[in-house]
Amino acid sequence: MTExxxxxxxxxxxxxxxxxxxxxxxxxxxxIIESCTTWKQGKTYHKVVKTYLRAxxxxxxxxxxxxxxxxxxxxATFDQMWEKLGKDKANNEKQFIPDIHKVTKVKEISPxxxxxxxxxxxxxxxxxxxxxxxxxxxxxxxxxxxGIVISMPIDLSSPEDTELAKMEEKGVRGRYVSIERIVEQExxxxxxxxxxxxxxxxxxxxxxxxxxxxxxxxxxxxxFMKWLRSLPKTETSA
Numbered sequence: 479m480t481e482x483x484x485x486x487x488x489x490x491x492x493x494x495x496x497x498x499x500x501x502x503x504x505x506x507x508x509x510i511i512e513s514c515t516t517w518k519q520g521k522t523y524h525k526v527v528k529t530y531l532r533a534x535x536x537x538x539x540x541x542x543x544x545x546x547x548x549x550x551x552x553x554a555t556f557d558q559m560w561e562k563l564g565k566d567k568a569n570n571e572k573q574f575i576p577d578i579h580k581v582t583k584v585k586e587i588s589p590x591x592x593x594x595x596x597x598x599x600x601x602x603x604x605x606x607x608x609x610x611x612x613x614x615x616x617x618x619x620x621x622x623x624x625g626i627v628i629s630m631p632i633d634l635s636s637p638e639d640t641e642l643a644k645m646e647e648k649g650v651r652g653r654y655v656s657i658e659r660i661v662e663q664e665x666x667x668x669x670x671x672x673x674x675x676x677x678x679x680x681x682x683x684x685x686x687x688x689x690x691x692x693x694x695x696x697x698x699x700x701x702f703m704k705w706l707r708s709l710p711k712t713e714t715s716a
Contacts, residue, residue, distance in 0.1 A: 484502070485498045485502040485503055485505070486537045487503075487506045487507060487510060487628075487655050487657070487675075488537060488538055488539045488540075488655060489538075489539035489540050489631060489653040489654060489655055489675055489676060489677050490631070490653075491631040491632060491653055492630065492631070492632060492633065493632070493633050493634075493636055493639070494585070494612075494632060494634070494639060494642070495636075497587075497612060497630075500591070500614060500616075503614060503628055503630070504614075504616060504626070504628070507626065507628050507657045508626075510542070510657055510673050511544075511626070511657045511659050511671055511673050514530050514542075514544035514671065514673045515530060515546060517530040517531055517532040517542070517544060518531045518532070518533075520692050521692060521693075523545075523692070523693060523696035523697070523699075524696060524697075524699060524700050526699070527546070527547045527696040527699050528545065528546045528547070529543065529544065529545050529546075529692040529695075529696060530543070530544040530545075530546070531543055531544075532544075538675060539653075539675065540675045540676060540677050540684070540688075541688060542675045543673070543674055543675070543691045543692055543695060544671065544672065544673040544674075545671070545672050545692070545695050545696050545699070546670070546671050547669075547670050547699050548663070548667050548668070548669050548670070549667060549670060549703070550666070550667050551666040551667065551668075553703060554668065554703060554706055555666070555668065556623055556625075556660060556662040556668045558706065559625075559660050559668055559670065560617060560625040560660060562702075562706060563625070563627060563658060563660065564615050564617060564627055564660075565615075567613055567615070567627055568581040568596060569581055571596075573705055574701045574704070574705035575701060577599060578596055578597070578598055579597050579598065579606075580596075580597040580647060581595070581596050581597070582594065582595050582597075582646075582647075584610065584634070584642050584645045584646075585642055587612075590614060590615045591612065591613070592612075592613055593610065593611070593612050593613075593632050593642070594610070594611055594613055595608060595609070595610040595611075595645060595646045596608070596611065597647040597649060598649075598652075604682070605649060605650050605680060606647070606648075606650065607649050607650050607651070607652040607679065607680075608646055608647050608649040608650070608651055608652065609631070609651075609652050609653065610631065610633075610634060610646055610651075611629040611630060611631060611632060611654070612630045612631075612632050613627060613628070613629050614627070614628045614630075615627050615628075621662075622661050622663065622664070623661070623662040624659065624660070624662070625659070625660050626657065626658065627656075627657075627659075628655075628656070628657050628658075629654065629655060629658075630655050631653035631654065634646065650678070650679045650680040651679050652677060652678045652679040652680075653677050653679065654674055654675065654676035654677075655674065655675050655676070656672060656673065656674035656676075657671075657672070657673045657674075658670075658671070659671045659672075670699070672695060672698075674691075674695060676691070
């Protein structure tokens with residue numbers, strides 16, 4: 479694990495042996511997620527999901543997109559959201575994101591760090607995509623209570639990672655970096671922010687992928703809320 483204090487979060491994949499320190503990763507993530515509402519504002523989706531765009535910069539492999547929504551306690555509490563977004567995230571995402579068909583935990587690094595591989599299937603003629611990601615979580619009980627999940631693209635092509643690479647599905651390799659944060663507000667509502675930069679890989683033109691990104695990430699909000707409401711009360715009573 480490297481100790482770089484100047485981490486740049488981007489779609490550039492890193493090897494497991496080069497994962498930066500947690501503090502450096504969270505410092506970089508905080509800077510991005512705090513600033514996203516100052517980016518160029520885009521459309522509002524589903525009446526409540528605001529979107530923002532940051533053009534590709536010198537250190538970026540692709541533009542950044544952000545969505546922000548606020549949810550009242552009768553829709554979802556902070557505890558309910560963190561239970562499903564901050565714990566076992568990949569398996570939970572498979573339940574409410576239709577394109578995810580399989581997730582596999584490649585390696586658990588610590589209780590709050592693990593490498594996952596996610597297998598996406600799309601309607602033809604788009605080929606399946608494979609995203610292998612480091613997921614790191616952190617939650618603070620200090621007010622305002624805050625939970626954050628960071629995903630960073632991981633490269634398992636090195637000889638020392640051969641056994642780990644065997645757990646990846648066959649498909650076009652895509653890459654994404656994302657920062658997801660929930661913050662409990664004074665009135666009990668929860669603000670949910672997500673910032674991401676990605677490339678689908680393959681022959682899909684970047685302009686096409688970028689043109690649909692805002693609506694795509696916004697759709698995850700109602701998908702999640704609908705799924706959360708469908709769960710037995712024993713699973714959402716946090």
